[in-house]
Amino acid sequence: MRAVIQRAKKRLLQMHFESQIGHIGGNLSALDAMMVLYHQVLREDDVFILAKGHAAGALYITLWTAGKLSEDDLKTFHGEGTRLSAHPAPGWSPDIPFATGSLGHGLPDATGMALGYKLQGRSGRIFCLTSDAEWQEGSNWEALIFARHHKLNNLCIIIDENRLQGFGTTSEVASMNPLGEKFSGFGLDITHADGHEVDATRSAFEAPAKAGPRIVILRTVKGHGVSFMENAMEWHYLPISASQYREALREVDGA
Secondary structure (H helix, E strand, O other), X not given: OHHHHHHXXXXXXXXXXXXXXXXXXXXXXXXXXXXXXXXXXXXXXXXXXXXOHHHHHHHHHHHHHOOOOOHHHHOOOOOOOOOOOOOOOOOOOOOOXXXXXXXXXXXXXXXXXXXXXXXXXXXXXXXXXXXXXXXXXXXXXXXXXXXXXXXXXXXXXXXXXXXXXXXXXXXXXXXXXXXXXXXHHHOOEEEEEEOOOHHHHHHHHHOOOOOOXXXXXXXXXXXXXXXXXXXXXXHHOOOXXXXXXXHHHHXXXXX
């Protein structure tokens, strides 16, 4: 699995370098979780929703490793008329059921889908990956109240806790630390795991929920695997230069 993730990380860097698109830091913090989901966890009737839509690149690369996108598809990333837009757009792939990227929308969509599955008697699970700063959005808390009230134990809410957002650290911009404690009053099953450790991440995703949705808080590193990007807020935005791309590949190859 580590070799598959390494290959995905290199192709992600290539795609962002060739398109000169930023957001690479948040893609690298979330890539491992998506890879574990698609390669080791998701079953036929399960659904994944990427709420932090600015990590669309990591989703496209994950779908590529799963045989759901082609090399030619990746070459169109962020291009004119592409299906692989900067934030996921629906209508062309069953793996992208909703448009996301406007933060705070993905989880309400996932919650509604989870309730729909319950009402239809379907066995599938809904996995929704949010950012940690996204919990500054009130709509997420409304969705959580709804999910707890309806005891949606087929919903797994994943939080990419890389502790950085567009204008600084989450504690500087609008602190909710420690985020896990904010969920404790809901009486939910909460699991903390290293979001870059495959076995721990898989175990957290597969643990059954009891009272309602399971919350999995993944401790992650923005820009993970590339030393000059790690925990650096500017890689929320910056594109990669040619020299930086070569250095990043060397580091990933040596990991």
